[in-house]
């Protein structure tokens with residue numbers, strides 16, 4: 001189990017100096033914690049720093065901010081993005097004055113009830129400003145926890161599990177520093193691509209590091225919202241019941257699998273160009289004068305890959321039993337397709353060709 005004291009000892013030596021972070025032994029101001037956490041939502045430390053300094057100089061406490069005209073707050077926020085945050089910031093300052101007499105509550109539920117304050121921000125304010133044993137879990141901390149426990153469940157479904165695991169390692173002693181130490185670890189050593197595990201205070205207790213695949217965590221559910229790609233597939237049927245097949249390149253999508261010839265799959269595929277990309281076959285049928293008669297099959301074959309949906313139009317041609325396969329392709333008996341490494345997309349294409 002990762003030891004909180006090991007992380008706290010590391011934090012005491014390596015903590016980041018941030019404009020909103022109280023110095024060691026200094027009193028933490030909930031207003032400053034709240035202001036910084038709202039500004040840091042979807043925004044980098046570097047972008048936030050000058051805005052934070054300007055806001056604090058102009059509105060040094062929550063009462064001053066609550067008394068400010070909304071327009072002034074919006075103007076001061078200009079350039080920081082996600083402007084709903086600025087409206088909520090102002091509404092929240094007013095709510096703190098009206099509901100809580102100008103003092104931020106320490107209770108997570110009461111914090112959560114304020115405008116613009118979600119689970120993460122409520123836990124961060126409770127922990128950092130009031131030293132409550134709360135566990136703020138943002139994307140960086142999800143990554144740290146997923147690696148510590150080698151959580152195989154993919155995001156976003158794993159979020160409740162990651163929050164629960166974060167709670168199991170949150171100490172009663174110095175929970176505010178522990179929350180900031182987790183933030184610092186996620187923002188520095190435990191980086192997304194090349195975690196510096198050799199320097200990590202938890203490397204003896206990290207399951208993913210022990211396995212050697214830390215950078216593969218957290219797992220993520222496949223995205224299914226990539227841009228649509230389109231292309232054409234060519235099903236050439238020989239008179240003896242064979243279909244023309246070829247092998248895909250070893251690397252890349254469906255690497256090394258078998259396919260019927262296709263065009264490239266792209267967002268800007270031009271159907272009018274499809275036949276110029278068809279395989280070149282020499283028919284022994286003299287009546288065609290060497291040409292191949294392609295027929296476009298009505299309809300489309302749709303398939304969804306991990307990162308994009310695909311639509312293929314299908315063209316069919318019939319050739320004589322003597323027609324040789326072009327270079328890089330071969331004939332395969334359709335009755336023996338069960339033994340071919342045909343991905344489901346290609347099975348759909350062949351089925352579509354023969355269905356009509």
Ligand code: SF4
Pocket residue numbers: 144147148189190191195196197198200201202203204206208209214
């Ligand atoms: Fe992250 Fe590596 Fe530390 Fe594990 S050992 S928490 S992967 S930096």
